Amino acid sequence: xxxxxxxxxxxxxxxxxxxxxxxxxxxxxxxxxxxxxxxxxxxxxxxxxxxxxxxxxxxxxxxxxxxxxxxxxxxxxxxxxxxxxxxxxxxxxxxxxxxxxxxxxxxxxxxxxxxxxxxxxxxxxxxxxxxxxxxxxxxxxxxxxxxxxxxxxxxxxxxxxxxxxxxxxxxxxxxxxxxxxxxxxxxxxxxxxxxxxxxxxxxxxxxxxxxxxxxxxxxxxxxxxxxxxxxxxxxxxxxx
Amino acid sequence: xxxxxxxxxxxxxxxxxxxxxxxxxxxxxxxxxxxxxxxxxxxxxxxxxxxxxxxxxxxxxxxxxxxxxxxxxxxxxxxxxxxxxxxxxxxxxxxx
Numbered sequence: 001x002x003x004x005x006x007x008x009x010x011x012x013x014x015x016x017x018x019x020x021x022x023x024x025x026x027x028x029x030x031x032x033x034x035x036x037x038x039x040x041x042x043x044x045x046x047x048x049x050x051x052x053x054x055x056x057x058x059x060x061x062x063x064x065x066x067x068x069x070x071x072x073x074x075x076x077x078x079x080x081x082x083x084x085x086x087x088x089x090x091x092x093x094x095x096x097x098x099x100x101x102x103x104x105x106x107x108x109x110x111x112x113x114x115x116x117x118x119x120x121x122x123x124x125x126x127x128x129x130x131x132x133x134x135x136x137x138x139x140x141x142x143x144x145x146x147x148x149x150x151x152x153x154x155x156x157x158x159x160x161x162x163x164x165x166x167x168x169x170x171x172x173x174x175x176x177x178x179x180x181x182x183x184x185x186x187x188x189x190x191x192x193x194x195x196x197x198x199x200x201x202x203x204x205x206x207x208x209x210x211x212x213x214x215x216x217x218x219x220x221x222x223x224x225x226x227x228x229x230x231x232x233x234x235x236x237x238x239x240x
Numbered sequence: 241x242x243x244x245x246x247x248x249x250x251x252x253x254x255x256x257x258x259x260x261x262x263x264x265x266x267x268x269x270x271x272x273x274x275x276x277x278x279x280x281x282x283x284x285x286x287x288x289x290x291x292x293x294x295x296x297x298x299x300x301x302x303x304x305x306x307x308x309x310x311x312x313x314x315x316x317x318x319x320x321x322x323x324x325x326x327x328x329x330x331x332x333x334x335x336x
Contacts, residue, residue, distance in 0.1 A: 034274050036290025037281060077322035083315030087308045091261040095268030096276055130307050131294035190277060194284045203276045210261070214254045221247045222319070228243050229327045 032123070032141045033186060035134025042193060047139030050116065053147045057117035064110055068236035071110075074226070078106030079118040081222060085215060086122050092207040100215035101145045101182050104153045104175025105222055109237055112150035119146025144185035153178030167240060171223045176216030183208040 038046075065072050085102025092098060102122075103115045123141050126132040133141045153174040160170035183204040191197030226234060234240045261268070281288055298304035 032274055034278055034290070035294045036292035037278060037288075040291065073322050073325060077319050080315040080318035080322070084312050084319060085315075087312035087315065089272070089308075090258045091268075091270045093261050093264070095261070095265050095270060096273050097270050098273040125311065127294075129296060129298075130304060130311075131297040134292065134294060136292045190281070194281055196280060196284055199280045199283075200277060203273050203280060207273045210257050214257045217250045217254050217257075221250050222323070224243050224247055224250075225323055225327060 032126070032133035032145075033137040033190065035127070035131065036136055037134075038137050038140055038189070039193060040136070042189070043136045043139055045139075046137075046143050046189070050120075050139050050142045050147055053113060053116040054120055054142070057113040057115070060111060060113040061117060064114065064237065068233060071233055071237055074109055074230070074233060074237075075106075075114070077222075078109055078115075079121065081105050081219075082115075082118055082122050083125075085218065086126065090211050090214060092210050094202070094207045096203075096207050098183070098204070098207045098211055100211050100218075101149060101179050102215065103146060103150055104171075104178045104215060105219045107150040107153040107178065108157050108171055108174055108219075108223070109226075109234070109239055112147070112154040115150040116142065116146045119150070140189050141186075144182045144189065148185045149178040149182035152181040167227060168220050168223065172216040172220050174216075175219035176212040179212040179215045180205065180208055 061075065065075065082102035082105075085100040087099070089097045089099045101119070103119050106115045106118055120138075120142050123133055123138060123145065127134050127138055127141075156177050157170050157174035160173055161167070165173075184201065187197060187200035187204045190200045227240070231240065262270075298307060
């Protein structure tokens with residue numbers, strides 16, 4: 001009798017848990033500007049702004065791979081790294097979730113233009129299959145994640161290296177600040193359309209602070225391994 | 241310090257960073273930041289209608305999590321493969 005009661009309670013708890021998990025995952029989309037949430041004119045504008053960067057990216061990839069054929073493997077890894085990190089929705093101190101961009105590593109190894117292409121691929125996948133971000137907002141999202149963020153990462157890395165900072169410190173700062181800047185840009189992209197920039201900054205940029213730090217740390221993890229085992233390639237790519 | 245020791249410390253830090261909010265804010269919803277942005281948009285302009293709908297939407301939260309898991313798995317697989325290639329000992333120096 002008692003045992004039967006226990007079993008029933010167990011089933012009920014399990015059902016409740018499953019239901020809860022279902023509700024939670026349904027509610028948990030993450031960042032990027034959602035489909036249809038930017039007026040058409042802005043969609044076209046951001047798309048036009050990104051196009052030259054993506055085109056330059058294709059040429060930049062071709063040139064780098066010709067100069068250092070073994071770098072192809074590293075290029076694939078940089079794309080894959082961005083893939084993994086943008087799939088990880090992490091909780092933040094603001095009580096909401098967002099995900100890192102993962103483009104910093106590729107920027108450091110291959111330069112900002114290359115990441116315009118790889119970032120576009122990641123965003124297309126998420127927009128087409130996951131209803132995350134969107135086709136109409138693709139241009140705006142590519143600009144923030146694959147153009148603006150990477151340019152900041154690139155500048156930070158080059159400046160810190162010139163200032164003789166240790167490579168790991170430069171990598172951390174570049175990846176973290178690039179990630180954070182992506183969300184600052186997202187906030188501005190929404191803010192110039194609807195106003196209330198500060199609200200968007202709290203929603204996106206503040207949430208992103210701990211995630212940007214996490215991205216910085218993870219980028220250093222991969223970089224440490226490359227620095228030890230793949231020094232030749234890094235030197236060919238002018239990273240070190 | 242060896243590379244793996246440094247990296248272990250860094251990874252532990254990342255796990256702590258991700259876990260701390262859950263521990264410090266037991267009552268938070270942890271919804272998506274883009275959903276909140278949609279709320280801000282609607283607050284500013286209650287009549288705003290998204291003018292385009294996603295072409296394909298995952299059939300359920302489960303299917304969505306499947307696709308996200310796939311994305312992470314494919315990515316992690318490639319990262320692991322390349323790191324494996326990169327850290328391989330030079331030919332001849334291999335130990336079984």
